[in-house]
Amino acid sequence: MKVTLVAAAAAVLAGGASASHHLHDHRQVHQGLFQKKAVNDTESCVPACTTIYSTLTGPAGLYFPPSTSTPPPPPPTTTVAPATSSAPVTVPTPIPQTCPTPGTYTFPATTIVVTETITECGATTTVIPSGTHTIGGVTTIVETATTVVCPYATTKTEGGVVTSVIETTTYVCPSAGTYTIGPITTTVTEVTTVVIPVVTTYCPGTYTAPAVVTVVEHATVVYCPFNPSETPAPALASALPTKPAAVAALAVPKPAAPVPKPAAPLGGKGDKWAMTYTAYTVTGDCKEKPEVESDVKAIAAAGFTSLRLYSTDCGTLDKVGPISQELGLKLILGIFIGNKQCDNGSPTVATQISAIKAWSQWGSVELVVVANEAIYNKYCSVAQLRDLILHVKQELGGVGYKGPFTTTDIVASYVENDVSSICSIIDVVACNAHAYFNANTKPEDAGDFVASQLAIVEKICGLPGYVMETGWPTAGNTNGVAVAGVAQQQTALASIKQKLGKSVVFFSLHDDKWKQPGNCGCEQHWGCGEVFGAISSS
Structure with missing residues (x-):
């Protein structure tokens, strides 16, 4: 003990x-x-x-x-x-x-x-x-x-x-x-x-x-x-x-035994598993298929084995699917929730489910993530999210998908709510963890911090866990000892990759120039493709 x-x-x-x-x-x-x-x-x-x-x-x-x-x-x-x-x-x-x-x-x-x-x-x-x-x-x-x-x-x-x-x-x-x-x-x-x-x-x-x-x-x-x-x-x-x-x-609890992993675990074989990807231009419009294919090739060339998609908008599945299959990349599919009452504006949840069912390339799908921080943002109650996950499982399972399901949220959402009803119906537990927003974490300690967050949600659900989003900005306000910068991003991502790269999804390939700077002044500066050699310095 x-x-x-x-x-x-x-x-x-x-x-x-x-x-x-x-x-x-x-x-x-x-x-x-x-x-x-x-x-x-x-x-x-x-x-x-x-x-x-x-x-x-x-x-x-x-x-x-x-x-x-x-x-x-x-x-x-x-x-x-x-x-x-x-x-x-x-x-x-x-x-x-x-x-x-x-x-x-x-x-x-x-x-x-x-x-x-x-x-x-x-x-x-x-x-x-x-x-x-x-x-x-x-x-x-x-x-x-x-x-x-x-x-x-x-x-x-x-x-x-x-x-x-x-x-x-x-x-x-x-x-x-x-x-x-x-x-x-x-x-x-x-x-x-x-x-x-x-x-x-x-x-x-x-x-x-x-x-x-x-x-x-x-x-x-x-x-x-x-x-x-x-x-x-x-x-x-x-x-x-x-x-x-x-x-x-x-x-x-006494020191817990390692959380058992499934027979066919998710994650990368080395120190790089997945990267998030959204098919938006610098103005927020949808990218054309050739540009999407170029991005996917760059991610694969950098050594990643999977892509995380948040939604089906911009015709992403039809643009990403064929090139991913050609390159042997797996996809982490998402059902995005962005409105209260556990729904989304456009595309609606029903539209997203229909798009995935019409696509149905299950051999390319590694995981389905239902909602992104929906509890924290108060878009879904725990009961609503549980019902939505069960609905998605029934819809996709009915057309042939046999793989794992999960949802992802910040760690506090798991700690502050009784999520046992959700833990009982997902296959793996997932969280989003950004060490930059912890004012007491230096870039070189980012890996330890993210690992500690993952350990918390694994303990709560008693399931193997994965980080669906982590990174470090190249510019933005200083947050205690967490300093944004190019060198700091390199240090932080190296720490995360060394500590648990095969279990995390890095955020993201490009800077999101179409966003507002936000209170942190960092919103546009999370692109990490250059750190991994996926894109050249601009």
């Missing part, structure tokens, strides 16, 4: 990132497709139902579970006293229960009544692969130069004893932008579950940890979470969202 206490407040998940998301909006006649914007879940540094400016200290070793020989009994029903009372204050922190041996354990229900707003050190967990990772901090967006006062959770070590604390810092933001306050760097030598202290605010209400019966196969620690029955859930002033408490027990 590998559990590590990390001295910081919140992990950053970008490009699949909570700290700074990127956004891909399909265009109305091209406008906005694959647009990336740095946005943030936490616009205020202060918890939702209280303001604190003092230092709060938690008990020593707050989040190391007790090492007892038998499971400790859950605490009795407790009522929190008002602030003026001398009675101790109890909050609905998830209860750690030690299961020392294999067997069946029963934990009775526990209720806590909170009568005042309480802020304390809470905790959340995440799984990271081996390597050095920047995690933690409270992230905020400011629109002008300003000074912010932020509480953040961290740890202190005195005499070998680890104590979780909440501290307040005054931070000067010199200009408009996204700032992560109080991050730290940690290094692990194997896949590790890290326990991260966070600022947790409990509003008044009744919280219940339901009765739990759990079966364990190994020695482990089970965390029984409280669910509010009369008030909203506790607010976390943290850049790392927690998974929804939809399960009865949150098991702190």
